[in-house]
Amino acid sequence: MYLIEKISNSFAKKIANELEYDNDKQEVIAYGTFALLQIAFSVALVVIFGLIFGVVIEALILTFTISILRKYAGGVHASSPTICIVVGTVICIGFAALSKIALFSNFNIVLYITIITFILSYIILYKLAPIASKSKPLSDAKKVRMKKGSIITLSIYMFIVAILFVLYFVLNIINLLNYIFCINIGILWQVFTLTKVGDKVLGSLDSY
């Protein structure tokens, strides 16, 4: 059992004993505690390494872009929380640092990437989302809801990117192009984890 699971289970057991809850409720509390701890560790690591590399805002944009879309689309999973947090942090910080390269502060390049991102992502989400995991199976009705949610979330991202482009034209702030790039890369990474290639790549990382 992983450390984070041990902490969650121990915390849940303490609460269940104190409040005289049954095993079902204890399991639910452990599950919720695990989720909160995972978010806290993930965001903390992204903020710490973001500060070190000077890409906090970009890294947080990536983190939330990936995670919110992932809520509906699912995707390939790591076999342990540690690999999950390490891979997640490396991806977010790595891509955030990439966004600072001059090439990706060019309006035309960012526009082309945006168009390609949304066309590809709509197709992949329509065909493949959601991808469930063995630990969290999805009923047919839920799969339909999650697919719909994925498409709606992607559409909201498209609206946000459009607003950012308008703001860029009005205010001429280069950082806005970096943020648009981060949203695009976050979306592309998340849809990549839905594909067989993504499954193989992350599966090979998992073997370490």
Add this chain to the structure above:
Amino acid sequence: MKRFLMASAATLTTVVAALMATSACWWCFYQPEEPKSLRED
């Protein structure tokens, strides 16, 4: 006071667990085993 804090923690974690149950995946690349009571059959 202790009981109140525990009850608050129980409520918060239960709400988070319920939110997780309504999604395909919660946050990251690792998915813990979902409790049977939260599964949609």
